[in-house]
Amino acid sequence: MTPTLVIDQVHASVDGQEILKGISLEIRPGEMHAIMGRNGSGKSTLAHVLAGNPHYEITSGSIRYRGKPLEHLTPEERAQAGIFLSFQYPVVIPGVNNAYFLRTALNAVRKARGESEIDAVEFLQLAREKMGRLEMDKSYLNRAVNEGFSGGEKKRNEILQLLLLEPAFAILDETDSGLDIDALRIISAGVNSLRDSRRSFLVITHYQRLLNYMQPDVIHVMIDGKIVKTGGKELALTLEEQGYSWLETS
């Protein structure tokens, strides 16, 4: 089976400063990978590079998504091809109604998949059902996108988009930060409900605790723009006990 994602020796920089210094990674259909690491290790940069943020420049290496080169696709082409990034800091968009935004996003992706557009009534039904699963109040539909949302509410709104868009490959960038245990459990259940033999995930986190809820297949440790260690679930536990310093010296 074609891997979902193959990253091969990718170097990337922001404003001329190199952040990713030779990353390689392969994610197969149905797999969930986690990347752990300290602040500033390059985890979020990798997420934004994969989503196509024009602010980040790939200087060398290659990325293949479902067997095809990814680098030259625009952010919207990537979204339409099934890539989804749950933002660490979801952006506030004043004056734009959340329901309208969510439906526009869903229809952009549906159109790309060759499906018919969903109308406002159908959409409302669908959104309500997904919001119920995330224990989100319906009033969030009628507010401006992320405006006045707390940190946790913004994260729920990201996962709501994940549930609506049903991407083939989801990147969750520090989705757990700012969440209490209850919210973490609810959001993780939402994410887990999408796991199947074809959909893949890349979960970025500081903390081992998220992995109690999401159960990744593979864990990578990132330090200074490189993956320095890859292992199974037990690696997260070792990190929880011993921190990252034993890896830096090795």
Place this chain on the structure above:
Amino acid sequence: MAGNLLTPKAVAERVRSLPDLANRVPVPDLLDRIQRQGLPTLRQEEWRHNRRVFFRPEDLACPPPPPPDLPLRLPFRHDDWITYPILNGYPLSPASPEITFQTPPAESGAARDGYHTLNRLFTPGDHVLRFSPRSPISKVYVPLLNGHWEQLTCPAVDIRLEEGATVDLFLHHLPGRDGVSLRNTAVSIHLGRGARLRLFTLDETAPDDQHLTTIHIVQEGDSHLGWVLEQLTGGRSRWDLSHRLQGEGAELELDGLGLLSGSGEGDLHSVITHHSPHTTSRETVKNILPERSHGIFNGKVIVDPGAVKTDARQSNRNLLLSADARMHSNPQLEIYADDVRCSHGSATGQLDPDQLFYLRSRGLTPDESRSLLLTGFARDILDRLPWEEVRSYSESTLHAWMTDLP
């Protein structure tokens, strides 16, 4: 070009060729006044950011009254609204107890500036809209238009709400359609004690149009004005507002939106004076500037001595969509009283790349993302319109404007 400048001398010369004027206004007095006030030049502080001053001597003329059966193409119609069109400054509807056309026009002792006096000189009369709490009509739509007339028109509208009256008013400057629209409008509004006016003024200009509106507002105690001012301008639109919160407890909420296009110019000069204690003003003005357009916001808030517990907030935010667009923003506060709350802020920038990326990462194209962000920016103001039918009309103009963006 110097020969074409509108100076007091050029006005006097022009007026000599229009003998009819003397039949309706005291021409020598008004010419004297213009001579004293002068007419603006680009060297003056209040005009130095404009590309040009308004009108040329040869634009000055006396439009004839329109034929009574003239067919009108009005873009907004709704059963809840009484329509009172003003064509070339003349009425088209018969008078009613609330709305009359008064000739000769009032002399207006409140001499504001040379353009205002020019309006007094050339206006055919004053449209006086007077409302009491017992007035049977509460919603009035006033479209101002030119009918096959390409020289200057000088409409004058005088709105008076008596104590406790409540009125909704939509004043609509239509653009030139078959020819250019040159309009020098004078509006005065007086809100009596406890009166409430909900006002929408929409000024549309096409590329060669010039619309200058001088508006003077006085609010007595506990009156309330909720006002949305939209400038949809591919030509030139300037509003000169002098606003006086005269009585204790008077409140003003002014939301302005400039949607510019081409090399259009949108200009709002406002002076809001808090004269009495416990007066409130909120002024929020936004502009979107594409192509070679040019925006000016000059907002002054004055707190008079003794106007304690004044609460004045002003903000101006502008989006530049092109490297050739320009915005001049100049908020000013003059505070002569203690114990007041005043704030002002101004920000001019481009579309936020983080917002654009967020939307694109959800599958929206750059064009769709931009439209959504611009709609959000503008809706913030247009959502203040309290009437569904007017809001949907203004949204249709917003979409038409956006469709024409390069």
